[in-house]
Amino acid sequence: MKNITEKDKQDELIKPMTERARKLKDTLWWKHTRGGEYVEKGVKAGIERARYMTQSFKETDGEEWVIRRAKALANVLDNMTIFIKDHELLVGDHAEKPNLMPIYQESNYFLNIDLLNSPYCPDEKEEFREIAEWWKPHTLQAKAEKYIDEEEKELQSANASMESPGYLTGYSSPTPSYESVFEDGLEGRIERIEKKLKEAQDEFLHQNPWNGPEAMTLPKKMDEWKAMLIADKAVIRWAKRYARLARYMAEEEKNPKRKEELLMIADICDHVPAKPCRGFRDAVQAQWFTYLIVQSLERYGSGMSCKMDTMWWPYYKRSVIDKAEQPMTREEAVELVVLHRLKVSEHGVIKSRLYREIHAGANDLFIITIGGVEPDGSNGCNELTNVILEAAATAMTTEPSLGLRWHENMPELTARYAYECIKRGLGFPSIKNDEVAINSLVQGFGSGTLSIQDARRWALCLCMSPGPTGRHGGLRTRWACSSYTGKCLELALSDGYDYSYTDMQIGPKTGDPTKFKTFDDLLQAYKIQYQHVHSAITRSRDLTRYLEAKFYQSPFLSSLDDECVERGLDGIEWDEFCNPWFNVMDDVVVADSLAAVKKLVFEEKKYTMEQLVKALRANWEGYEEMRLDFWNAPKWGNDDDYVDDVTKNLFRYHSLELQQNTNLFGAHPKPLPQHVAIYWTLGPRIGATPNGRRHGEVLDDGGSSPYIGCDKKGPTAVLNSCAKIDYSLQKGCLLNQKLDHNVMNSDKGFPLWFAYMKTWHKLGIDHVQFNVCDHEQLRDAQKHPEKYPDLIVRVAGYSARFIDLSVYAQDTIIARTEQELAG
Amino acid sequence: MLKIPLITEIQRYCANDGPGIRTVIFFKGCSLNCPWCHNPECKSPKVDIYYHEDKCQHCGRCIENCPQGAISWRSPKKEAILIDKEKCNKCLKCVEGCPFKALEKVGQALAFEQIVDEALRDKPFYETSNGGVTLSGGDPLFFPEFSLKLLKKFKAEMIHTAVETSGYSKWEILKEITKYTDLFLYDLKCMDSIKHKDVIGVDNRLILDNLKRLSALKANIRIRVPVIPRFNDNKENFSLMVDYLQALQNPTIAVDLLPFHNSAEKKYTQLGLNYIYRGEPFMEKEQVEWIENFLEKNNITTTIGGLIGVEK
Ligand code: SF4
């Protein structure tokens, strides 16, 4: 008799996809990009959002901008084409057809021009040309350009030392309060807002004696409330359009089972988001509707910031456990979550070429947060946490990604579900240390503080950055940007001159590097370059935020937030708990480089600064022997105190220098060392570096992950190195780890991994995520992509389908994997 | 006098050389001479040189640098070099002088403290995984006093210890080592003494006797059997093994069958050593299943591929 092995136990956890889900998955329109282009033919922009927004804006000339925004949204929702696909139970889309995506013509006129000349232009090209023309002076970009000069413009848009500014990209990641939709329903919100508006009108018209400074804050608030009301009512009407469509389709439907389903859809869409949710089906549909508006129709927003297992739990419990309302089985619940995943998978964004490159292999970034502790500190992992993980392992889609908050008393069963996802190569859940994140949130950023209870309600705003959630959660949209420290180092070694990419003096003059006498001289120059870049992006971020508050309001998002409603504020303006960060990139390349220079130039004196500068300018050509010396110098990730000290200090002053900046809310941004797929796109932008890397080769893959091929002592040594970083100074810190495919699939896989994770947690490391790939399989997939439509690899803060990656990116991943097997 | 071993590697995060997450210390030196050895760099107790042909840029500097004139071009095309082992006195001038790191020294004389420091670094991982440190090689029993000292130190640090050995050692030494060893990974290659001596160079009687005594002391023992084509993969050998194991005073934990693989081929090439199994195909799991079945039938717990599957 065969014993039941560890492996059998695990395989039993995950059931295959249902027939319905499989059919829907097979006919999905993936919006993934590759090499800066959309992979699937026929994926393009739809005109309707742009059309109906513009139509409305033309009619509302002279009204307050926030009202115009609300009316424009209403016009889109009242008129856009809607549809329900065969087999669907969860409905709602962001464009008129499943292959299309909406356009955000109001953010950036470059993007509009780019779109007009790209294969992704809507079929109604002439109409869009007119729309783009009309919007040009009203775009955020045009508004921002009034405040900057040519030099600043070049620095900002060169993309050599920093990500393009927000007023060019329109990039954001909101955290809506789903709870207020679930608990109050939009009708409840409307009641609340009407009350506020009424009170304010009374106050304004009857104040006696008149108190100007106070009373004159009211007109702006009244506009905001009016806009919220317009938006909320429009969203209810829009959902009811789906109800009508479903009912109409039910009448026509021959199949009695499908007919019943359509009637159920109609019932749900009539009910939510207008009224409070009754059960799990309501809650899933209400979340999806809300998400579509906040992150796709009102404006573009990335991420899917929410604590999903907490947020849905009361409804899950009512339906699945108590069977009180909308009763269903656990299997049905898993299917519904799978359908939700498929909805997200078909979602996409028309974006600039840069973002199409940065998010290679993905349609956008969607990260859902689960696990962690409850506000009272007890274990917050529940059955729904496991259901969400199971749905991910079942559906095998890259989106949405999951972030698991790992706390001290992590239940073994939840860990097993997480392991099942990782083992299958999904690359997620990405795992965050709950205690570290809570601690960082409680500390705050210099603008307001969070109570520990509120901090415990955190979810990832985007890939890596925790922010509070709930009915009043602080900053509702992202205040962040990315900077490239590899370039800062290059500039420190070239007196501020960018010789490798823009051929311009983009940094301050920090002195002739060949005259540096000590390691500190070099560090000093580096710090000045670093500060220069970070002051500039703080400026551009603040300017964006200032303009967004005037011309890019989100009345619907704001209407869901209790504080915004209370204070008549737009989500953009809400300042109390500002949550600012910068994605600081290439830091490990910089750390390895600094350590190598310290050792070989300033301590052993094997080479001079002059030789180094020459070799770097020559891209190491003709200096191979020297390059190998620098390449073989101590490297981060091997538990080697020499280089680990350099790294630790680098992370420290990255934080201290950054916090010298104060943003418009009075907060000090913290660094978040991580990369998206930027480490590929940056390769050509950053010249040779003293860690032995050549110009064009990739940067490190993010945060505290060792440079490719440099972690020679295995995963435990990597963790020991990482444990030396002071995470309280960072907003977060990404760590990519590789796991051996064979061990993962053996009986010993789970117990070993679980032990490893316990140690990881005990060491107080902020984050970890895993790639599990068999390099033979990857090589084969490169040759025969058709055989591997579902092969998923972890890229950085997200996962991608391997076949969607460029050959260059594929090679990098294969190199990373082979290193693991050799090690 | 304490014989100090050279160490070829201290490998962390090992999963197959004992329970949990382990650090394995590879000693250089062994009393046996198995022609299939998977760690040929650990056979000789002396320093060796790896020649990485793929890194070599054929600059000829090593040839110039060698005071013994031991290095020459392998052919007039100057595509690779050749080290004459007879002439070489291991002065390592060639290694130091190679600009492209194509020559590598194998075997480091590490201080006792240095080894201990490296092994203790992963202590937090041993604690959560019930892992520890494994002495391997080569054969740690080739350096008995040093091994004993290390094991004592690890036990004082409350770390689980394992010793991977051929068992070829004086009993007095092994007896002492047993006190500080939580698990033996004990190699049994072949039951036939004559064949053993013919192929491996030493008799197996001492090995078998030691195992008997270890068992009498109730040591925890896993038997490791490298299954080598045409050498020990026959019924007779395993029948004898069953008889022998069943006669032990206390049963061993399990037998781990390690099917032959030739992944060490590259190392033989780099060392410039002859390897009789060049091109020999990997042995598939299916080819050794009959042994597993046979041993299991005789109530001996058996695994294929070592400790993966240890829950059995
Ligand atoms: S010195 Fe190194 S690179 Fe040059 S020939 Fe010798 S082994 Fe090859």
Ligand code: SF4
């Ligand atoms: S070790 Fe010394 S003697 Fe041997 S080959 Fe190298 S240089 Fe020549």
